[in-house]
Amino acid sequence: MxxxxxxxxxxxxxxxxxxxxxxxxxxxxxxxxxxxxxxxxxxxxxxxxxxxxxxxxxxxxxxxxxxxxxxxxxxxxxxxxxxxxxxxxxxxxxxxxxxxxxxxxxxxxxxxxxxxxxxxxxxxxxxxxxxxxxxxxxxxxxxxxxxxxxxxxxxxxxxxxxxxxxxxxxxxxxxxxxxxxxxxxxxxxxxxxxxxxxxxxxxxxxxxxxxxxxxxxxxxxxxxxxxxxxxxxxxxxxxxxxxxxxxxxxxxxxxxxxxxxxxxxxxxxxxxxxxxxxxxxxxxxxxxxxxxxxxxxxxxxxxxxxxxxxxxxxxxxxxxxxxxxxxxxxxxxSLENNLKTENQKGDESGKPKLRLELKNVSFSYDDKNMVIENANLSFEPGKTYALVGPTGGGKSTLASIMAHLYDPTLGVVYLNGKDITIYSQEETSKEISVILQDPILFTGTVAENILYANTDFTNVSIDDLNRVLEHKGFKDVIKRFENGLSTTIKQNGAGLSIGQKQLISFMRAILREPKLLILDEATANIDTVTEAILNKTLEALPPETTKIIIAHRLNTIKDADEIMFVNGRHVTPAGSYEQAIRMITDAKRNS
Ligand SMILES: Nc1ncnc2c1ncn2[C@@H]1O[C@H](COP(=O)(O)OP(=O)(O)O)[C@@H](O)[C@H]1O
Ligand SMILES: [Mg+2]
CATH class of the missing domain: 1.20.1560.10 (ABC transporter type 1, transmembrane domain)
Incomplete structure (x- = not known):
């Protein structure tokens, strides 16, 4: 509930x-x-x-x-x-x-x-x-x-x-x-x-x-x-x-x-x-x-x-x-957090890979209207998945459930075979990174925002951070900011384009080296040249990284191992790329 x-x-x-x-x-x-x-x-x-x-x-x-x-x-x-x-x-x-x-x-x-x-x-x-x-x-x-x-x-x-x-x-x-x-x-x-x-x-x-x-x-x-x-x-x-x-x-x-x-x-x-x-x-x-x-x-x-x-x-x-x-x-x-984290240690047998499964997951924001109904999905380590579908279909909601930002209303999300709720929020966020559709930034510098809540890089200097990010292929991305990593960010990220905000949240996510990376229309507002750079950085991630890409630009999902179609509560496998395109055009015609 x-x-x-x-x-x-x-x-x-x-x-x-x-x-x-x-x-x-x-x-x-x-x-x-x-x-x-x-x-x-x-x-x-x-x-x-x-x-x-x-x-x-x-x-x-x-x-x-x-x-x-x-x-x-x-x-x-x-x-x-x-x-x-x-x-x-x-x-x-x-x-x-x-x-x-x-x-x-x-x-x-x-x-x-x-x-x-x-x-x-x-x-x-x-x-x-x-x-x-x-x-x-x-x-x-x-x-x-x-x-x-x-x-x-x-x-x-x-x-x-x-x-x-x-x-x-x-x-x-x-x-x-x-x-x-x-x-x-x-x-x-x-x-x-x-x-x-x-x-x-x-x-x-x-x-x-x-x-x-x-x-x-x-x-x-x-x-x-x-x-x-x-x-x-x-x-x-x-x-x-x-x-x-x-x-x-x-x-x-x-x-x-x-x-x-x-x-x-x-x-x-x-x-x-x-x-x-x-x-x-x-x-x-x-x-x-x-x-x-x-x-x-x-x-x-x-x-x-x-x-x-x-x-x-x-x-x-x-x-x-x-x-x-x-x-x-x-x-x-007196409010109580009902997001279930029982804070038992997750399985520590040193698995580098991550498996995510959704079993009979349904979700509603208000307990009345279902946004996701009975989704059964399985994400294998190292594969790339694409979620497509019309706006309002439930893609972002699904991404939030997968990252345990919300508990499912019904059903269970399994992380490495265990109910995701037994992991603490901290543990989950170490494994799973989401680039939200509408990135949230704090006042400060670009560097501070990239390092936000990243415990592996506490007290790192801007130069060192620059080096690490360049090594990951972000050299040209950093150049998109006036003063590089030292560029200041005003309240709510005012003064930056949505594309720039997405770049920051992209670097923030990649730097954490997550095992599961969820990109919610992360490149929707980014020019094609930068997008190509970002795709390269994605390819440079360790091979066991699972990627879930939510996109409306269809060329970005061509290389996905599996495509899923999310529309009006239902998540269905789309099979081939061509079939996905057919489902999208059908959905457009029907709406
Ligand atoms: N925070 C929220 N509270 C209530 N309803 C929401 C909220 N976010 C999204 N919704 C509703 O859930 C449905 C799916 O939205 P969303 O997951 O954002 O779709 P998509 O990402 O596919 O465009 C929409 O009908 C939307 O109105
Ligand atoms: Mg969305």
Whole structure:
């Protein structure tokens, strides 16, 4: 079965339920490494908020015990203590934010590393089914939300919790009745929070999705900009992006509003609480149930009780946002690579030759429409095979299955008599090289691209590489590049013709000395002179090299040992060259 890797909610078939693997699915596993730093940070936060809550208490004592009776020495003592408390507040505040900053950056680093590792491990099908822009948005945008939460809010959140606890303790100790009056408004705050939370969560999720959607559209249009320009579709592009931008804007407004909905209501209830505290406090003073110092402390405590609620509400919003972001990251982290490699060692009995067989292989990209149906093919070492057929017939798909870029939907591919899935991707790519129809290049030099993922030539100099390639017959091919192997390649290979890209990927493949070489229309965009050179380099390969050539130029397949015709799901032997030509012309007539 082809597994569906789409992260798109509309298709709602992300394979693994969230949080299956504790190692990658659990957020705290990313924090764990900084456990000791976290403990220290908590200690500082605790000291900081305690120091913060103790001062009103000290002030009330100063008023009632010393100021009211004119005791200057006592007052000086309290002032000294207050100064000490202030120093502790500043020092612990600083230490705490330094530590939290470090912890959050380190966690973010590990999280991104986890994401990269996961992306590396996923099969081709994943990248087929998901938009690069959406993935980028998850890696950049969503991790940033987590960063904000960690660096700004986790410290505040915990600090506020400690402070509240301190305020409750001190105020209860000073006067429990007044304290209960002060806290009475919490019930309303609780109800409001409970009522609005689900909506806030929903708005945050929508906002992140809109962001992703915009990134995906932007990325797609920027990469395909030449097509956009060629069809004079710039207006459309602008319109399209504007719509997405508009959607992002609106959802950002809504989520921003939702995240701040609590603030004014908390302020309102804080004000009411203060009025209640003052009224009841005056009453208590008048009947001798409280002192002026206590009431002054309570004015401060009321503020220190309800202000943090606002911080809590904002922090709560950030937590909601971060948790929505975390869910989206988890969707990526919990994907499992179902491209079967069991990583047992392949047969190491030193076979230089390679046999590839397809048994009853069927393949579908989407589990609905078969692209290849029941193919039974066998490729002998040292022979040359040609795959021909109309565009869209399934030739490239077949090549991808043979190189184990995809698992067959049904059936088995055998490499040297063993299910290809027991070999690791690394082992397979050592034996099999594919020149893709649309070569993929990275920014860098021609040499770097030729050497890409080639472990036999690590640290080789350009001169040495030149020598090796010339020896293989590429002397005139290298001349097709302005600065030879040092020619720089821009993003997506811009500045090179498709033919040049194909030459690079040709040299890349030949240098690896694969036992099976698959050329997917590798010379389709190359002039006949260069093509003749390339054919010579092919002939110079070791005689046991198996070659599979996909071509639409029929003269290139004349010398093939066997020709296969690939059309509309079926792969049939074409017998002779003449018969192959007949099948192709028939297919053209019927379409
Ligand atoms: N990545 C893909 N996702 C979904 N369908 C695909 C993908 N690549 C190719 N197809 C479909 O598979 C069929 C065979 O395509 P392909 O193997 O590229 O044919 P050929 O190389 O013979 O031109 C086509 O109908 C094409 O639309
Ligand atoms: Mg093709």
């Amino acid at each position: 082809t597994k569906i890797y789409s992260l798109d909610k509309k298709e709602s078939n992300v394979i693994t339920p969230l949080g299956v693997k504790a190692s990658t699915g659990d957020f705290f596993s990313y924090l764990k490494e900084d456990k000791s730093k976290l403990i220290f940070a908590f200690i500082f936060i605790f000291m900081n908020s305690t120091a913060n809550t103790v001062s009103p208490f000290l002030v009330s004592k100063a008023i009632d015990r010393y100021i009211s009776v004119g005791n200057v020495d006592g007052l000086l003592n309290i002032i000294l203590i207050l100064a000490g408390v202030a120093t502790i507040t500043i020092a612990t505040g600083y230490a705490q934010s330094m530590l939290i900053g470090r912890i959050s950056q380190r966690t973010l680093y590990r999280l991104k590393e986890g994401l990269f590792a996961k992306l590396q491990s996923l099969p081709t099908a994943f990248f087929n089914q998901n938009k690069a822009g959406d993935l980028m948005s998850r890696i950049n945008n969503d991790t940033d939300k987590i960063n904000q939460f960690l660096s700004q809010w986790i410290g505040q959140f915990i600090g506020v919790m400690f402070s509240l606890f301190g305020v409750v303790c001190f105020s209860l100790y000073l006067n429990w009745k007044l304290s209960l009056v002060m806290m009475s408004m919490v019930i309303f705050i609780y109800i409001i929070t409970l009522l609005f939370s689900p909506k806030i969560r929903k708005e945050n999720k929508k906002n992140l999705e809109a962001n992703s959607d915009f990134s995906a559209a932007l990325q797609e249009n920027l990469t395909n900009f030449r097509v956009v320009a060629a069809y004079s579709k710039r207006d459309y592009l602008e319109n399209h992006l504007e719509k997405k931008n508009n959607a992002t804007f609106k959802s950002a407004l809504r989520s921003g509003f939702a995240n701040r909905i609590f603030e004014p209501s908390y302020e309102f209830f804080g004000a009411i609480a203060l009025i209640l505290v003052l009224s009841y406090g005056f009453h208590l003073i008048s009947i001798g149930g409280a002192t002026v110092g206590v009431l002054i402390a309570f004015v401060a405590y009321t503020q220190r009780f309800y202000d943090p609620m606002k911080t809590l509400a904002t922090a709560f919003g950030a937590i909601q946002l971060a948790s929505a972001a975390w869910v989206r990251l988890q969707e990526v982290l």
